[in-house]
Amino acid sequence: MSEADELDFEELFDDTDREPPSRSARLKRTLDLTVLAPLRIAIHDWRAVVAGTILLLYGLMGTVGVWLATKPSSGDHPKLQGPFQELAYPLGTDLYGRSILDQIIYATPDMFRMIFAGAIVAVGVAAVVGLLSGFMRGTPVDAVLMMLADIIITIPGLPLIIVITAIFQPTNPYIVGVFLGIDMWPGLARTVRSQVLSIREESYVEASQIMGLPTSSILRRDVAGQLMPFILVNASLTSRRVIFESVSLYFLGILPFTTYNWGVLMNLAYQENALTRSELLPWLVFPMITIILMSFAFVLLSQAMDAIFNVRLQARHAETIDDKEMTE
Amino acid sequence: MHPRYVLKRTGQMVLTFFVTVTFTFALYQAMPGGPAEAMRAMILAESGQVGGSVNLDLLNQMVEHYANVNPDKPLHVQYYNYLHSLLIQGDMGTSIYQGEPVLDLILQSVPWTMFIGVYALALGYTVSLFLGAVMAYKERSLFDSVASIGVIFLNSVPYYIFAIILVYVLGIEYSVFPINGRYGTFVDPGFTLEYMSSVVRHATLPVVSMGILATGGALTMRGNAIRVLGDDYVRVAELRGLRRSRVAMQYVGRNSVLPLYTQFMIGIAGVLSSTVVVEEIFAYNGMGKLLYDAVLLHDYPVLMGTLLVFTTITLLAIYIADLTYGYIDPRISTGDSNE
Numbered sequence: 034m035s036e037a038d039e040l041d042f043e044e045l046f047d048d049t050d051r052e053p054p055s056r057s058a059r060l061k062r063t064l065d066l067t068v069l070a071p072l073r074i075a076i077h078d079w080r081a082v083v084a085g086t087i088l089l090l091y092g093l094m095g096t097v098g099v100w101l102a103t104k105p106s107s108g109d110h111p112k113l114q115g116p117f118q119e120l121a122y123p124l125g126t127d128l129y130g131r132s133i134l135d136q137i138i139y140a141t142p143d144m145f146r147m148i149f150a151g152a153i154v155a156v157g158v159a160a161v162v163g164l165l166s167g168f169m170r171g172t173p174v175d176a177v178l179m180m181l182a183d184i185i186i187t188i189p190g191l192p193l194i195i196v197i198t199a200i201f202q203p204t205n206p207y208i209v210g211v212f213l214g215i216d217m218w219p220g221l222a223r224t225v226r227s228q229v230l231s232i233r234e235e236s237y238v239e240a241s242q243i244m245g246l247p248t249s250s251i252l253r254r255d256v257a258g259q260l261m262p263f264i265l266v267n268a269s270l271t272s273r274r275v276i277f278e279s280v281s282l283y284f285l286g287i288l289p290f291t292t293y294n295w296g297v298l299m300n301l302a303y304q305e306n307a308l309t310r311s312e313l314l315p316w317l318v319f320p321m322i323t324i325i326l327m328s329f330a331f332v333l334l335s336q337a338m339d340a341i342f343n344v345r346l347q348a349r350h351a352e353t354i355d356d357k358e359m360t361e
Numbered sequence: 362m363h364p365r366y367v368l369k370r371t372g373q374m375v376l377t378f379f380v381t382v383t384f385t386f387a388l389y390q391a392m393p394g395g396p397a398e399a400m401r402a403m404i405l406a407e408s409g410q411v412g413g414s415v416n417l418d419l420l421n422q423m424v425e426h427y428a429n430v431n432p433d434k435p436l437h438v439q440y441y442n443y444l445h446s447l448l449i450q451g452d453m454g455t456s457i458y459q460g461e462p463v464l465d466l467i468l469q470s471v472p473w474t475m476f477i478g479v480y481a482l483a484l485g486y487t488v489s490l491f492l493g494a495v496m497a498y499k500e501r502s503l504f505d506s507v508a509s510i511g512v513i514f515l516n517s518v519p520y521y522i523f524a525i526i527l528v529y530v531l532g533i534e535y536s537v538f539p540i541n542g543r544y545g546t547f548v549d550p551g552f553t554l555e556y557m558s559s560v561v562r563h564a565t566l567p568v569v570s571m572g573i574l575a576t577g578g579a580l581t582m583r584g585n586a587i588r589v590l591g592d593d594y595v596r597v598a599e600l601r602g603l604r605r606s607r608v609a610m611q612y613v614g615r616n617s618v619l620p621l622y623t624q625f626m627i628g629i630a631g632v633l634s635s636t637v638v639v640e641e642i643f644a645y646n647g648m649g650k651l652l653y654d655a656v657l658l659h660d661y662p663v664l665m666g667t668l669l670v671f672t673t674i675t676l677l678a679i680y681i682a683d684l685t686y687g688y689i690d691p692r693i694s695t696g697d698s699n700e
Contacts, residue, residue, distance in 0.1 A: 321522050
């Protein structure tokens with residue numbers, strides 16, 4: 034065994050004797066590894082740039098946009114004006130004289146709330162259930178949790194959500210998001226579980242166990258770190274599903290029309306036979322474009338994140354990892 | 362296959378079914394004000410007793426008639442009666458709006474939904490598997506990048522928006538396909554060529570719009586195929602001088618499709634979900650439309666019945682997938698909890 038190898042070996046286990054790095058240095062290192070390195074890669078990944086730009090625009094639309102736009106109400110403007118004619122209603126107006134752009138803008142904040150709640154519930158529950166179940170493999174806890182997941186996987190999502198919303202009629206966007214998340218966690222939880230099972234077999238986790246580290250810190254340090262990218266990628270895909278399903282519920286007219294939503298616009302336009310009346314077409318088409326573009330950004334983002342969180346790629350872009358560690 | 366696994370899997374299926382039945386019962390109980398209060402207005406309107414004093418006993422009897430739940434009785438008795446009428450008598454309740462047994466309504470619409478659902482799955486997966494395989498073979502080529510972006514874009518278009526675009530382009534602008542109904546108004550059902558072709562033409566657009574759901578499988582297939590292509594046995598097969606088509610089909614194709622098999626069967630849940638929106642857009646009288654109409658009319662017995670049948674279909678599909686997987690992929694020892 035060469036001297037260099039021994040040195041590495043000591044460094045690895047010598048945590049207690051060594052002077053710990055100062056707080057600011059540690060903070061800097063954490064920041065560099067978890068935020069800056071991914072960002073540096075992201076800038077070179079066109080998908081991340083495009084997705085980031087689009088989502089930033091939607092974010093602005095949901096915050097500054099709402100502040101700039103006027104709350105749309107019937108009779109604001111002349112009825113059924115075409116798009117790109119007047120600055121007061123750049124995308125035209127609907128059958129009731131409301132600006133289509135203003136309605137699209139006013140629907141944005143609630144959409145973000147739904148996505149937020151839905152993604153938190155779906156990914157959060159999936160991570161907790163998957164981790165628990167994976168670490169307690171073969172115990173009754175594992176069996177019960179997986180059975181629960183299997184049952185929910187079996188119930189077709191949209192009918193389930195339709196029945197629940199029909200009975201409880203939620204108006205709060207966060208609650209709608211939570212309802213939508215209910216049907217999305219089980220598949221993810223199963224995947225997290227199988228990931229945990231395969232990570233458990235890895236030698237470094239086994240080493241931690243032999244060294245007598247408590248299960249909780251193994252979970253936190255070894256497994257959760259590995260699962261983070263996976264969870265982020267799926268949070269992005271879940272966001273897309275929340276958009277799809279919430280809009281479809283509004284489009285079907287099942288959720289109460291108390292808020293603005295792109296699906297509400299589509300529903301009203303479609304009910305008025307917008308497909309055969311060309312003057313109504315903008316009312317239907319612009320919300321559709323809004324939905325597709327936002328979903329596109331989330332799908333791109335998930336693809337980009339898959340690449341960004343690739344550990345090897347990340348190490349090349351981190352400044353606080355020196356070359357000795359790199360060549361490892 | 363291991364008999365113990367079959368037994369365990371069957372037990373699991375039966376249990377899941379019971380949990381779902383219990384869940385619909387719980388939903389009845391969770392309705393704001395209880396099932397009687399929730400259905401009261403609907404039942405009274407249908408029985409023509411608007412206004413005036415309401416006989417509470419009569420109302421409870423009617424709730425029991427429609428939903429198999431009598432709010433008068435203690436909870437466990439209600440639950441027992443609910444299970445009894447559903448499982449022993451095959452009675453799923455009665456539609457408040459149409460006055461017909463829910464089971465009859467569902468049996469009339471199930472074949473149509475399965476018809477478009479199965480073809481949507483078959484079409485969607487066939488296309489995406491082929492696309493994924495070709496992309497893998499031409500990895501890093503122009504075709505690969507263009508197809509990847511195309512698939513990502515298709516993944517960002519909700520299937521119902523796709524349906525609306527299809528209606529507009531192929532249904533209205535070019536009038537290639539009919540856009541509503543299950544078959545033409547003036548066509549008599551029967552084993553005639555005219556009827557069959559009408560059914561197929563009416564099903565085309567719904568099938569294509571639902572098939573779009575499966576295109577995400579192309580990227581998974583691409584990933585699997587690329588991994589398999591790098592495996593030694595494929596190289597050995599090539600070196601043995603086997604025909605290219607044989608290597609492609611039996612070595613690469615088979616091994617990259619297998620991991621997707623269970624996913625396909627679970628996909629039926631997604632397709633059944635999408636029928637609710639798609640059948641409404643195409644005015645296609647299937648289960649999805651039945652469920653949608655029931656929601657608007659607050660026809661809760663129909664709502665619960667369709668939810669139950671949707672779940673049962675998925676349950677059976679996944680059950681069959683799990684039991685047959687061992688035959689299709691001999692490497693898998695079914696019953697291993699380490700999947």
